[in-house]
Amino acid sequence: MTISDYTRAPSVGTEQPELAARLQKIWETAPGIGGWLSTVDHKEIGLRYIVTAFAFLILGGVEALVFRLQLSWSDRHLLNPEQYDQLFTMHGMTMIFLYAGPVLSGFSNYLWPLLLGARDMALPRLNALSYWIYLFAGIFLYAAFAIGFGPNDGWFNYVPLAARAYNGGPNIDFYALGMILLGISTTVGAVNFVVTFMRMRAPGMSINRVPILIWGTLTASMANIFAIPAVSLAFFLLWMDRNVGTHFFDTAGGGGSAMLWQHLFWMFGHPWVYAIVLPAMGMVSDGLPVFCRRPLVGYSAVALATVATMVLGFGVWVHHMFATGLPNISLSFFSAASIIIAVPSAVGVFAWLATIWTGRPVFTTPFLFFASFILLFTIGGVSGFMTGSVPVDWQLTDTYFVVAHIHYVLIGINVFPVAGAIYFWFPKFTGRMLDERLGRWNFWTMFVGFNLGFFPMHISGLLGMPRRVYTYAEGMGWDWLNLITTLGSFVFAAGVLMLIWNVLKSVRSGAIAGDNPWDAPTLEWATSSPPPPYNFVVIPTVQSRHPLWEDRLASRPDEARSHPHAGLVLEHGREAIGTDPLDAQPDIILKMPGDSYAPLVFAIAVTAIFIGLLLLAWWLVALAAVVTAATTVGWLWPERNLGETREPARD
Amino acid sequence: MTDRIALEGTLPVGAIDTRASGWWAMIFVVCTEAALFGYLLFSYFYLAVQPHAPGTFPEGGTPSLALALPNTIILLTSSVAVGWAQFNIQRDDSLRLIIGLAVAVALGVVFLIVQYFEWAQKPFTLSSTAYSSLYFVITGFHMMHVVVGVGVLATVLVWSALGYFNRVRYAPIHIGALYWHFVDAVWLAVFFTLYITPLLGLRA
Numbered sequence: 001m002t003i004s005d006y007t008r009a010p011s012v013g014t015e016q017p018e019l020a021a022r023l024q025k026i027w028e029t030a031p032g033i034g035g036w037l038s039t040v041d042h043k044e045i046g047l048r049y050i051v052t053a054f055a056f057l058i059l060g061g062v063e064a065l066v067f068r069l070q071l072s073w074s075d076r077h078l079l080n081p082e083q084y085d086q087l088f089t090m091h092g093m094t095m096i097f098l099y100a101g102p103v104l105s106g107f108s109n110y111l112w113p114l115l116l117g118a119r120d121m122a123l124p125r126l127n128a129l130s131y132w133i134y135l136f137a138g139i140f141l142y143a144a145f146a147i148g149f150g151p152n153d154g155w156f157n158y159v160p161l162a163a164r165a166y167n168g169g170p171n172i173d174f175y176a177l178g179m180i181l182l183g184i185s186t187t188v189g190a191v192n193f194v195v196t197f198m199r200m201r202a203p204g205m206s207i208n209r210v211p212i213l214i215w216g217t218l219t220a221s222m223a224n225i226f227a228i229p230a231v232s233l234a235f236f237l238l239w240m241d242r243n244v245g246t247h248f249f250d251t252a253g254g255g256g257s258a259m260l261w262q263h264l265f266w267m268f269g270h271p272w273v274y275a276i277v278l279p280a281m282g283m284v285s286d287g288l289p290v291f292c293r294r295p296l297v298g299y300s301a302v303a304l305a306t307v308a309t310m311v312l313g314f315g316v317w318v319h320h321m322f323a324t325g326l327p328n329i330s331l332s333f334f335s336a337a338s339i340i341i342a343v344p345s346a347v348g349v350f351a352w353l354a355t356i357w358t359g360r361p362v363f364t365t366p367f368l369f370f371a372s373f374i375l376l377f378t379i380g381g382v383s384g385f386m387t388g389s390v391p392v393d394w395q396l397t398d399t400y401f402v403v404a405h406i407h408y409v410l411i412g413i414n415v416f417p418v419a420g421a422i423y424f425w426f427p428k429f430t431g432r433m434l435d436e437r438l439g440r441w442n443f444w445t446m447f448v449g450f451n452l453g454f455f456p457m458h459i460s461g462l463l464g465m466p467r468r469v470y471t472y473a474e475g476m477g478w479d480w481l482n483l484i485t486t487l488g489s490f491v492f493a494a495g496v497l498m499l500i501w502n503v504l505k506s507v508r509s510g511a512i513a514g515d516n517p518w519d520a521p522t523l524e525w526a527t528s529s530p531p532p533p534y535n536f537v538v539i540p541t542v543q544s545r546h547p548l549w550e551d552r553l554a555s556r557p558d559e560a561r562s563h564p565h566a567g568l569v570l571e572h573g574r575e576a577i578g579t580d581p582l583d584a585q586p587d588i589i590l591k592m593p594g595d596s597y598a599p600l601v602f603a604i605a606v607t608a609i610f611i612g613l614l615l616l617a618w619w620l621v622a623l624a625a626v627v628t629a630a631t632t633v634g635w636l637w638p639e640r641n642l643g644e645t646r647e648p649a650r651d
Numbered sequence: 652m653t654d655r656i657a658l659e660g661t662l663p664v665g666a667i668d669t670r671a672s673g674w675w676a677m678i679f680v681v682c683t684e685a686a687l688f689g690y691l692l693f694s695y696f697y698l699a700v701q702p703h704a705p706g707t708f709p710e711g712g713t714p715s716l717a718l719a720l721p722n723t724i725i726l727l728t729s730s731v732a733v734g735w736a737q738f739n740i741q742r743d744d745s746l747r748l749i750i751g752l753a754v755a756v757a758l759g760v761v762f763l764i765v766q767y768f769e770w771a772q773k774p775f776t777l778s779s780t781a782y783s784s785l786y787f788v789i790t791g792f793h794m795m796h797v798v799v800g801v802g803v804l805a806t807v808l809v810w811s812a813l814g815y816f817n818r819v820r821y822a823p824i825h826i827g828a829l830y831w832h833f834v835d836a837v838w839l840a841v842f843f844t845l846y847i848t849p850l851l852g853l854r855a
Contacts (some may be wrong), residue, residue, distance in 0.1 A: 190683075334739055578672070588662055588663050590665075
């Protein structure tokens with residue numbers, strides 16, 4: 001065997017209907033339930049991620065509305081303390097782990113191959129696996145709530161309250177195992193994004209030509225690869241403490257430390273906060289300039305600021321622990337590190353402002369969402385800057401000021417960009433436009449409701465109202481603020497409902513969009529709406545950051561041009577082009593896997609391992625582990641004809 | 652097309668050498684696994700520097716090297732065997748590939764057996780103290796990785812025997828080998844932490 005037995009010179013051509021028909025046959029998913037369960041199409045998986053994440057957003061939102069009724073006035077008894085504890089814990093866990101991260105994975109899954117000019121993600125079956133495990137982990141965690149044993153110790157789950165001695169039910173065991181399961185999903189998803197970034201970019205798309213969303217998700221994925229093990233380990237050690245008598249977090253003289261939990265949790269927790277906002281900032285960085293009719297100001301600065309934020313984000317976890325009695329030298333260091341993050345954050349803010357200032361803004365619904373994000377991010381950033389200062393944090397920790405901060409950050413930087421992204425990319429997803437008039441109502445309801453609901457929390461926090469407590473006495477001066485907060489939360493919820501209503505309505509009757517309704521510059525708009533299963537008939541070649549705007553941006557007439565509709569023809573089965581990590585020069589023709597049940601079977605088997613651990617049913621753990629291993633071997637079994645270079649028979 | 656993007660010319664097809672997507676995926680799997688061990692060892696050092704009664708950290712005094720040191724050498728030797736196998740498939744020598752992998756699997760199993768005796772002779776259990784919990788969980792995590800690694804090598808060995816590989820197509824061997832080298836390398840960190848740092852004075 002020589003290398004020449006495994007090589008081929010791919011042909012170069014333009015889009016032809018006959019070629020498109022052949023690719024359709026090669027790439028389309030079989031109809032019916034079988035195809036639905038086995039598909040590895042990144043677009044299908046991306047949409048499932050988004051829809052599932054929104055289902056969790058609704059659940060988490062309803063939980064919040066219930067306890068906002070409880071808190072709307074002093075001494076109300078709609079909920080007892082145990083119900084309140086489960087509700088606020090489920091709310092935090094749902095929004096942070098089951099909505100905010102996965103919804104961005106959904107957008108990135110759908111958009112990455114289209115933005116990169118690729119036929120699919122680098123590891124399509126791993127992509128399906130990551131979705132299935134996410135779904136099962138979510139069901140696992142909600143099963144606990146459904147049978148009355150939801151996690152009840154806050155999403156951060158501090159020991160010793162989470163220890164067996166103080167929390168005897170299965171609540172925390174569900175949470176611990178569900179989080180480890182979810183961690184597997186997040187990790188394989190992150191690996192997939194990083195490998196896709198390194199290997200799947202269209203020829204010519206060097207790393208300084210990728211859209212900022214790519215930088216955002218890449219950075220978040222790298223962070224997840226290094227941060228997720230901390231929380232998975234923390235939850236595993238806690239599960240061991242609770243079930244087999246280890247002493248990691250033991251405060252009763254066994255030599256363990258409750259502080260070890262906080263360290264491991266926040267070593268993960270803080271990077272995670274950036275992981276669930278950086279891709280959303282990336283969506284704004286790509287979407288906002290389209291409505292300003294100019295490229296983003298300071299592309300390189302924004303890309304580097306994204307990476308810098310994440311790197312610094314690994315060095316600030318102790319700012320969640322300022323009130324735990326750590327030495328002053330430690331507090332000073334982590335306070336300084338936290339405050340320095342304002343610098344890369346400000347780079348982004350000024351870049352977005354400059355883009356609007358120097359552009360010609362078109363005030364569409366997505367523009368309103370993207371632009372309002374800048375304001376909300378700034379408010380959340382300023383309150384974060386305040387609590388990054390040790391003496392201020394000592395005053396404000398465990399008050400509603402921190403609750404206001406986290407909601408300005410997570411709703412402001414995640415939900416508002418996501419809503420904007422839905423308006424922006426819905427035409428690509430479905431081929432139809434969302435209703436613009438309803439969109440305005442939607443935006444203003446959400447914007448007013450959000451600020452009405454969450455801004456007063458700053459004040460109730462400054463007045464000393466503690467978080468995580470199920471009610472409060474009258475005469476504290478918090479009643480009216482809480483009533484306003486509750487009213488605002490219902491207005492905000494009505495705004496989210498308008499978004500969902502608009503989607504449900506427009507998916508059937510929205511105006512037909514066409515390939516590029518916003519006249520946007522990046523590759524996803526070069527293919528049809530919705531895109532075909534193979535994304536691009538021929539693989540585009542890229543010479544700039546704005547392949548579809550080159551005619552108007554070119555400063556010299558002889559500048560090299562991108563070719564969105566001409567390039568490599570890969571039609572010998574499912575094929576994609578692999579390019580080198582920096583310059584994106586083609587270096588291999590990759591054989592892509594077809595649809596498969598292996599990811600689903602693997603996900604079911606892994607979930608069964610965790611059910612076994614929950615029930616302490618070791619036979620189930622062993623059986624499921626064997627099935628998992630066997631599925632893995634079958635999944636990865638080599639194909640003898642994988643490197644086949646002869647022309648395949650055409651049917 | 653411009654001359655800056657080379658679309659002409661031949662390209663390898665399929666999962667060839669380190670251009671295979673699986674190779675890149677394994678690099679980042681190793682990164683996340685390395686982070687996992689990093690956090691485990693962080694937990695060890697964090698609890699080690701907390702106050703303990705004399706002689707309880709490490710529980711039962713400084714751990715003996717009698718089995719651990721030879722076992723470390725056994726594990727490192729298995730990495731050499733895997734490296735030899737990798738070297739030989741690139742010379743199209745399937746027989747030596749199979750011998751190298753088989754030796755590595757055997758050494759991996761020997762490591763697990765020795766670890767079993769190491770565990771059995773400990774005077775404490777998983778639930779005795781924080782140290783005992785750390786000891787068994789850290790070595791247990793590593794043993795789980797050795798079990799998976801032996802499974803990976805055995806699978807690649809079967810595929811080798813079935814003739815799937817040659818001097819051009821060998822990506823699964825390199826991918827499995829990368830994992831095995833990681834499992835061996837991380838043992839050095841575990842070994843240093845559990846067996847050497849008490850000798851250097853990190854003990855109660």
